[in-house]
Amino acid sequence: DQQVKQNSPSLSVQEGRISILNCDYTNSMFDYFLWYKKYPAEGPTFLISISSIKDKNEDGRFTVFLNKSAKHLSLHIVPSQPGDSAVYFCAATGNTPLVFGKGTRLSVIA
Amino acid sequence: DTGVSQDPRHKITKRGQNVTFRCDPISEHNRLYWYRQTLGQGPEFLTYFQNEAQLEKSRLLSDRFSAERPKGSFSTLEIQRTEQGDSAMYLCASSGSGVISNQPQHFGDGTRLSIL
Numbered sequence: 770d771q772q773v774k775q776n777s778p779s780l781s782v783q784e785g786r787i788s789i790l791n792c793d794y795t796n797s798m799f800d801y802f803l804w805y806k807k808y809p810a811e812g813p814t815f816l817i818s819i820s821s822i823k824d825k826n827e828d829g830r831f832t833v834f835l836n837k838s839a840k841h842l843s844l845h846i847v848p849s850q851p852g853d854s855a856v857y858f859c860a861a862t863g864n865t866p867l868v869f870g871k872g873t874r875l876s877v878i879a
Numbered sequence: 880d881t882g883v884s885q886d887p888r889h890k891i892t893k894r895g896q897n898v899t900f901r902c903d904p905i906s907e908h909n910r911l912y913w914y915r916q917t918l919g920q921g922p923e924f925l926t927y928f929q930n931e932a933q934l935e936k937s938r939l940l941s942d943r944f945s946a947e948r949p950k951g952s953f954s955t956l957e958i959q960r961t962e963q964g965d966s967a968m969y970l971c972a973s974s975g976s977g978v979i980s981n982q983p984q985h986f987g988d989g990t991r992l993s994i995l
Contacts, residue, residue, distance in 0.1 A: 773921075803983060812986035815983045815984070858922070867922075867984060871920055872921055
């Protein structure tokens, strides 16, 4: 039973365009959501987070949107750059250890 | 570099052998987590410590697995009588204290275990 779902295994976007990565969750107790980026042979790197009391958090080119009623969040990267090519993991917690999705591989094409 | 450090980066061993991994967290972090990641999956929680106390263990952590953090600093994860299914990337993460939800975890680069 997957509590955090990333339904798109992969995504290709042209350089300069917007990348939108999606994540759905099922557990209503989750109150904090995070996105991690992972390059091959490295551990996940924290990117951005959002608390359930907010619906948007922005950090430079990265914005995370949270729709609690739909139990859905998304990560927007604009403009996308070739260095953004990586696997992106959505994670959630409700004062518990993190629960991760399976990841989405983003490829930004120059 | 003051990030999370894991050793070794790679471990190859025969089935049935014991292995031990080490994690050194970010120095000011008092929470330390162990995760396992297999191909095509996200990291899965195994166990976590607050200082030297092991506060939670996942059902994934069979009795062949044991983790310690004796002085509240570095941690070790031991797997006894390794099996083929133990082949995975073992990730360590650390975070500060306070409400877990507000403390992003910072990961090391992992130890890749291969069982022959």
